[in-house]
Amino acid sequence: MRISKGAKIGKNICCEYAELVVELEHCTEREQKRKIEEMNEVMDEMNKEELESVLTEELFNKFEKMIEEKKISLENVDMLLKHVGYCKKMKNMWVDCINESLLNKRFEKMIIDENEKKEGKNESLLVDLCECSLLLNNVFNSELKFICVPCLLKVVLKKEENEETQIEVEMALLALSCIELYDFIEQEPYLNEIKEIIKYHQKHHNLTRLAYQCAWEVVLKRYYRHESLIKAIINEYHYVREATRELEEMKRCVDWKRMSCEQENQKNTMMILKWLRTISFFLFYYSLKGQDNCIELIACIVGLFKDSNENYEKIADVCIEIFGIMIENTSINEVDLIRNGAVQICLDEIVKTTSKDYLNVSCLRFFEYLFKRLNKKLFLICEEYVVEANWNLFKRKAFIMCEEEGYEDVIFSYCCSLIRNPEYIELMSNDVTVYLF
Template sequence: MNGLIDEMNGKEFESIFTIDLFNKIHQMIEKKTLPLENALMLLKHIGYCKELKIICLESFDDSLLSESMNKMIIDENEKKKEEMNEKRLIDLCECYLLLSRWPSSKMDSIYVPCLLKVALKKDETEEAQKEVEMALLALGNIGLWEMKRELYLKETSEIIEYHRELHNLTQLAYQSAWNFLIYRLFTDKSLEEVITNELHFVGEARREFEELSKCVDWKRKEERRKEVKEVKIIWRWLNVIDYYFFSCTLWNEELVGLVNCIVQVLLASRDNHKDICNGCLDILRNTAINRNVKIDDLLKSGAIDAVMEKMNQSTLDDEIMWNGLLFFLNISERLNEKEDDEKEEAEKKTTKRKTFEKMEEEGLEDIMTSLYGVISFLNKNAYRKLSKNACEYLKRRKFEEERRKKTSMRKNK
């Protein structure tokens, strides 16, 4: 069964693991035709694959199994210490968090200490590493709700710092630990000081990103179900990095290096990994919005050149169009703002000249002017895609510009 689950793609996964199937598993557990321990092993593997395949599965939350597992977790936790089956409680928490899209925030005081205890294991055997990976993967699936610091911060920091020193975690486990911590920023902005300056998120994300991207043959086109594990972990890192750039208010000198790393993956993935490519463009769009990231750093990192190159491809789609034009819209708006400090204003003028020269060379300056109203409207109203007319407009402008250049060259000859 596990082998079949591993081979499923997203559509097959969603079509098989329905409310009815989870209800049947619940009934089998209730009637004892399926031992609970066996059911938990199966469900844990389903949840693991669901997370690694990055599938949004809503069927479990509406099933009888979800309700009964919730009750089993509470019942097991309320037992006296000598009567409690700790392994069963861990398995129940992992299954529930891995399968649920909307886990209950009221049970954080059970999930979090239980799974952090597992994640704190420093045994480097393969079995122990797998247990730690599963616990952190489950924790990383906890949503963006408020959580008391004393419940998680000391232990999570210890896990991250220990790995930074000895590299005891798998790549998926380490990414999941950061996933869990970065999501806490949603309700506790003061965590940014710890995340940025004490735990060095930016440098760690860059190092992990570079190591993972070296393991991928970007030139090889693969079926989705056969994608290497590293590609999926890169996608998970993109989500976390995107959220960090969207939320961060502290400048960190390593940001340029991380942006450059995103740029390199964007360029490498552009032909055969459209999801990764668009994920990189999402991040670059957010860096252009974030006033703590300097426009000059976007120039130095190669971000501006990379987005231009992507937009100049003949295979443009609406998603790339939307991200690229918003990227330049935000940059243009920021460069046209005046600085109070004379030195900063002079530096901005130099950056503005360099940037607008690049945009003018590619014909983007005229395009930005003609589409300004459309782009601003779409940005303010949170539309994810431009109309096909706008996309066709850009393609037509590029075609006319290339024809004009060829005509000019013939005349000069």
């Protein structure tokens, strides 16, 4: 068992990884497997900044040279690189140093050559190469996509529930989820098979948590341009309900009092972040019109913010971002956000003297969107129902409501904090309460 990162004294984790790379070159094949397991454990302990400093073009060229000189087998390099890709994806990194590396060029050629074989095609090797390529790259050429997608779909359609198959399916779905929304993929065959995977899992629960999240990520990235199919995601596959349930289950797996460097906590919190980012994508691109299960989702994310705010700031920040998207880009009722505590946690965060700047920014943005929506509603109400004689009465009622809820001072402070922005100077000369209501 390795010593955890927190227990190391004066040991730079990036230097440790570099030393292991050097040692790898001089090991037997069997020794390499143990060394790679150790390298993977070290990489698991790295934060995003440490990982970025390690993943360089020089490193990937080093691996390519070892392959060329037969100092490492393809099986071992696959074991090593898949884990690099896993960490890159789980930690939401954009690393482009591999794109021009000699290793990437080798893999591209191997994929094309293996796929063109009429006889003796090594399907297992092709799957490994495709997974490494998709996991490590940010941009893919068309030829590779049209080889890799059908190749990996064969893997993800396996329905056996044994652990080995589940791991294979998980890695294939993780690789497919790396294809970004702007990458062209032939739609129907691809989507039908992924939809089948989701529906089958909802009935039989054959996927790992990560595999299920990746299946949704794949579907959402492909569906967002097809308005006619959005209803299926909401009403037939129940995305909001499923995402809420997954988040609630994962919340219970985290010890929120421990810091994120604890390995088990880190794994669970990375999964929560992946689901939150997918929810954020869904709300932003799908402009949710229906409100089914949204109250449960709001309450879940409010609870998640409260749990995570002390030790897991990235999660807390994404929670606030999601509330901003709900107000700006969906028809979710702002009353539901107020009643379920979303507005209150944003208010509490703004008035805290210990609040982080980036959380304050997210909270202020949330209120900006909220004010704009309420202002728009007020304008429509005034247009249709409020006559000039009743305007002052309406203002007084709004002021009393604001004062009773304890929002008046906080809202004024919010406006003052924006005084340096010319866009808000005019606001300061207006009645703050009118701006809100």
